Amino acid sequence: MTTPGAKLKKRTLMVTHSSRALNGSISGLHQVNHSSRHTGSNVSRKGLSMAGDSRSTIQTPRQTVRVLNENGTDVTPQPISHPEPGAKHNRVYLDEFSGPSDILSMLYQPTTAASLTVPFSRSVFCSSKISRSSLSTIESVNEERVDTFYKQDNYPASYVQVEREEVKEQVTEDMLNEVVNIYLTETETITHLDMPGISVSVDADDAEAIKERNNRYAELCKNRMGNDKYMDRSMQAFIGASKSKQVQCDSIVMVDTACEATTWDMYDSFYGAEQDKTELTAEPEKSGYSESIVNSSRGPEKTTSLLSTTSIATSASSSQREIETGMCSDDAADPRLILQSEKFQKVLLVMERCILANIFQPKLAAYRQLPIVEDCDSVVTPETMEHREEDVERSLSPTLESLWVFSCELTKGRTISCMAWNKKNPDLLAVGYGEFDFRDQTPGLVCCWSLKNPTWPERVYHCNTGVTSLDFSAKHPYRLAVGMTDGTIAIYYVYSQDKTCAVSSSKCSKKHYSSTWQVKWAEQDMGLSGDDKEEALMSISADGRISKWFLHDDLDCVELMRLKRMQEEKDEMETEVKDKKKKGEILRSLNAGFCFDFHPVDSSIYLAGSIDGTIYKCSSSNSQQFLETYSQHFGPVTRIKWCPFNPNVFLSCSLDWTIKLWIQDQLTPLLCLTSTQKQVHDIMWSPKWATVFGAINEGQMKIWNLDYSTLDPVIVHMAAPGVKMTSLLFALQTDCVLVGDNSGQVTVYQIKNFTVGEGNQVDTLESIISSAVARL
Amino acid sequence: MTATLHFRSGKKRQFRFSWQQRDALNRRRNNPTIPKMASEVEETLKRIEGQRGVVGTVVCNADGIPIRSSLDGVATAQYARLLRKLTVMAKSAVRDIDPQNDLTFLRLRSQKCEIMVGLENEFLVIVIQNLHQ
Numbered sequence: 001m002t003t004p005g006a007k008l009k010k011r012t013l014m015v016t017h018s019s020r021a022l023n024g025s026i027s028g029l030h031q032v033n034h035s036s037r038h039t040g041s042n043v044s045r046k047g048l049s050m051a052g053d054s055r056s057t058i059q060t061p062r063q064t065v066r067v068l069n070e071n072g073t074d075v076t077p078q079p080i081s082h083p084e085p086g087a088k089h090n091r092v093y094l095d096e097f098s099g100p101s102d103i104l105s106m107l108y109q110p111t112t113a114a115s116l117t118v119p120f121s122r123s124v125f126c127s128s129k130i131s132r133s134s135l136s137t138i139e140s141v142n143e144e145r146v147d148t149f150y151k152q153d154n155y156p157a158s159y160v161q162v163e164r165e166e167v168k169e170q171v172t173e174d175m176l177n178e179v180v181n182i183y184l185t186e187t188e189t190i191t192h193l194d195m196p197g198i199s200v201s202v203d204a205d206d207a208e209a210i211k212e213r214n215n216r217y218a219e220l221c222k223n224r225m226g227n228d229k230y231m232d233r234s235m236q237a238f239i240g241a242s243k244s245k246q247v248q249c250d251s252i253v254m255v256d257t258a259c260e261a262t263t264w265d266m267y268d269s270f271y272g273a274e275q276d277k278t279e280l281t282a283e284p285e286k287s288g289y290s291e292s293i294v295n296s297s298r299g300p301e302k303t304t305s306l307l308s309t310t311s312i313a314t315s316a317s318s319s320q321r322e323i324e325t326g327m328c329s330d331d332a333a334d335p336r337l338i339l340q341s342e343k344f345q346k347v348l349l350v351m352e353r354c355i356l357a358n359i360f361q362p363k364l365a366a367y368r369q370l371p372i373v374e375d376c377d378s379v380v381t382p383e384t385m386e387h388r389e390e391d392v393e394r395s396l397s398p399t400l401e402s403l404w405v406f407s408c409e410l411t412k413g414r415t416i417s418c419m420a421w422n423k424k425n426p427d428l429l430a431v432g433y434g435e436f437d438f439r440d441q442t443p444g445l446v447c448c449w450s451l452k453n454p455t456w457p458e459r460v461y462h463c464n465t466g467v468t469s470l471d472f473s474a475k476h477p478y479r480l481a482v483g484m485t486d487g488t489i490a491i492y493y494v495y496s497q498d499k500t501c502a503v504s505s506s507k508c509s510k511k512h513y514s515s516t517w518q519v520k521w522a523e524q525d526m527g528l529s530g531d532d533k534e535e536a537l538m539s540i541s542a543d544g545r546i547s548k549w550f551l552h553d554d555l556d557c558v559e560l561m562r563l564k565r566m567q568e569e570k571d572e573m574e575t576e577v578k579d580k581k582k583k584g585e586i587l588r589s590l591n592a593g594f595c596f597d598f599h600p601v602d603s604s605i606y607l608a609g610s611i612d613g614t615i616y617k618c619s620s621s622n623s624q625q626f627l628e629t630y631s632q633h634f635g636p637v638t639r640i641k642w643c644p645f646n647p648n649v650f651l652s653c654s655l656d657w658t659i660k661l662w663i664q665d666q667l668t669p670l671l672c673l674t675s676t677q678k679q680v681h682d683i684m685w686s687p688k689w690a691t692v693f694g695a696i697n698e699g700q701m702k703i704w705n706l707d708y709s710t711l712d713p714v715i716v717h718m719a720a721p722g723v724k725m726t727s728l729l730f731a732l733q734t735d736c737v738l739v740g741d742n743s744g745q746v747t748v749y750q751i752k753n754f755t756v757g758e759g760n761q762v763d764t765l766e767s768i769i770s771s772a773v774a775r776l
Numbered sequence: 777m778t779a780t781l782h783f784r785s786g787k788k789r790q791f792r793f794s795w796q797q798r799d800a801l802n803r804r805r806n807n808p809t810i811p812k813m814a815s816e817v818e819e820t821l822k823r824i825e826g827q828r829g830v831v832g833t834v835v836c837n838a839d840g841i842p843i844r845s846s847l848d849g850v851a852t853a854q855y856a857r858l859l860r861k862l863t864v865m866a867k868s869a870v871r872d873i874d875p876q877n878d879l880t881f882l883r884l885r886s887q888k889c890e891i892m893v894g895l896e897n898e899f900l901v902i903v904i905q906n907l908h909q
Contacts, residue, residue, distance in 0.1 A: 267875030335843040338899045347894035348820045
């Protein structure tokens with residue numbers, strides 16, 4: 001501390017603190033300057049702010065000692081702990097320095113004094129150059145900056161925030177969002193501890209030598225006792241003075257992570273990403289969910305914050321974000337999306353069927369001929385006990401027990417005109433609703449009911465006019481042919497929910513111009529060989545024509561037969577004989593056809609019933625002449641049915657109150673059955689027994705067994721008062737029968753206590769027929 | 777009382793308690809400007825609710841928040857919460873056995889009633905039916 005010139009080199013102490021006490025150690029020559037300097041620096045320091053954005057905050061005074069050696073490098077011993085975390089927010093002004101490269105290098109590398117030599121040296125030089133008078137601001141600024149560097153030197157890099165004065169927030173945002181390349185490199189292997197093992201394998205090369213040494217040592221140990229060569233002696237070792245040292249580190253942040261590795265979780269992680277890609281493309285609107293699916297497929301790690309006990313539940317793949325207390329609300333469209341989705345409809349369908357299965361379970365079990373098991377949980381009251389006793393006491397005569405009713409609001413008040421089972425799915429029933437009265441022009445309805453849901457039809461088709469007949473196709477079970485009172489024939493495709501009719505015959509030029517009374521799918525030989533069979537739709541209508549329809553793009557028909565009146569044929573013959581000239585184009589009115597049926601074996605032969613009671617037997621290959629004509633009925637023939645078991649026998653019923661049993665070759669019926677003086681609307685052979693058939697009068701349903709009696713039906717079931725029965729259908733695989741009436745209800749009855757005998761009674765029928773033939 | 781959750785990816789979500797969510801849903805539901813679900817679905821749901829013995833129906837989304845319910849608030853929340861846990865466990869069990877399989881329907885029959893749960897990835901349909909009169 002001698003000359004001012006030496007001040008530069010020998011400057012060992014520079015205090016940046018406002019305390020004057022240290023000034024005393026410096027030579028008195030500079031004391032005033034120091035103090036002034038320091039005062040000035042203090043003032044300016046106060047003006048400059050180190051923490052925070054504004055420059056007006058007062059710096060907390062800190063006590064730092066800097067030691068510079070001859071060259072001006074800073075060799076101050078650095079303290080171990082820095083109890084001032086507030087300084088981490090120090091900002092460095094980049095203006096004075098060479099550029100961000102310095103700063104960045106400072107940030108990312110472990111701080112060494114060497115890296116800071118440049119600024120320090122610069123500042124030192126600056127400070128040395130500046131004259132005393134102008135020391136005040138610049139030097140202090142440099143001091144400040146240097147100090148901050150010096151301070152920041154010892155902090156971990158993350159505490160330093162680099163920012164430019166002008167642009168403050170933007171930089172941080174940008175820096176946060178920009179892609180930072182982090183290069184991970186591997187250091188050399190640092191061996192902290194190496195404890196080589198002391199055991200050697202027996203197979204090692206130097207095992208022998210080691211064994212030798214071991215033996216020698218053992219001998220040595222043995223000889224040690226009492227041996228003069230060895231002497232015990234104690235020694236004292238230095239015990240170093242222990243010193244406790246404190247180390248402070250950052251608080252260790254603990255995070256709980258749980259990981260679930262169930263089988264499905266792993267499966268989802270492997271295959272879920274692929275599947276979800278396709279899902280994402282297919283359903284772009286469900287963006288919220290798909291995002292989280294992708295999240296979950298990235299890795300099995302999910303933070304289960306609260307539920308530790310039910311850990312399986314919390315990381316299910318179906319729920320992506322498991323936050324128990326607060327639910328993340330997505331946009332409001334999601335509930336609506338759910339409610340409008342197809343999946344929701346399907347689930348509701350299944351749910352409805354489940355509920356109805358619960359309600360109708362005993363009835364359906366009876367239908368399927370399963371034993372009805374009583375519900376053990378049901379509460380048994382004394383009233384139910386009485387009912388059960390009454391049931392047991394009832395007579396064991398054959399009866400019909402009502403199981404359930406197919407009806408809904410849509411069908412209330414409508415007359416059921418026809419019913420048909422689906423050929424492939426025996427649980428599917430199509431019912432046509434339409435009035436028989438021509439004057440009643442209410443629009444008709446076709447409902448497809450499923451046994452699984454008796455309260456609402458699966459499909460509902462509204463038609464322009466009343467429906468008179470239905471038939472499901474056998475080859476394409478989804479096709480439903482519908483005949484209507486205005487002569488139109490329509491084919492509906494039942495598999496889709498689309499309500500529009502598939503094809504209609506309204507555009508066909510040769511369509512029926514009067515009511516189509518019956519439609520039927522039948523297989524017809526198309527080619528010359530017998531193998532080529534195609535299914536075609538046949539229809540008979542009140543305009544007296546039987547047409548065969550083809551379905552290409554639209555329905556087109558070919559006339560199979562015209563039902564000419566018998567009298568007119570005779571007239572024709574007479575006129576032909578009498579006067580050939582007069583034979584001209586006489587418009588003959590045709591016999592309105594009511595019903596027809598195709599032979600079960602040879603489908604080219606069919607019977608057609610007409611309005612004047614005549615039954616024509618025709619062949620589809622001959623469209624000019626009838627094979628046979630049976631005219632024993634006095635009223636319109638409402639139904640003709642071939643017997644499914646005996647190909648020669650058929651039944652016909654008509655509005656003249658009679659049911660007649662015929663044999664193919666004979667022109668007079670074998671049997672004529674009448675029980676009441678009411679019009680018979682419908683008959684059907686039982687699919688199970690050859691001698692059993694059912695018939696419907698207006699108010700009664702009768703089941704006949706020819707074996708039992710040909711005079712009286714076995715079962716007579718009265719309809720509810722005011723209700724007329726209109727349609728009959730036997731269930732195909734069970735002993736149930738369906739009856740449709742004019743109030744829109746289809747009631748399913750089970751035939752009880754009906755003993756017929758073994759087998760399907762074909763032989764019995766044969767015998768009855770032969771005996772009847774013999775009687776004629 | 778609301779708070780906003782800021783995610784690292786930049787998304788912001790409103791933090792809501794379950795009762796707030798329910799209120800918001802009710803407000804949305806009663807708001808006439810919001811279109812209702814398809815009429816067919818509405819009809820089917822009404823039919824289900826009108827079937828014999830059905831106590832109520834609850835439709836909730838994948839997180840277990842009820843979207844639509846015919847029961848009162850307390851019962852709805854209870855059913856949704858409890859059945860969601862159960863269905864998640866059941867689904868986990870089914871998929872553990874065969875990961876390609878998935879749970880579609882769950883029926884719980886008890887002495888007094890039957891609880892039926894129809895499942896999909898996005899929602900849950902719960903129907904409670906009393907078995908005996």
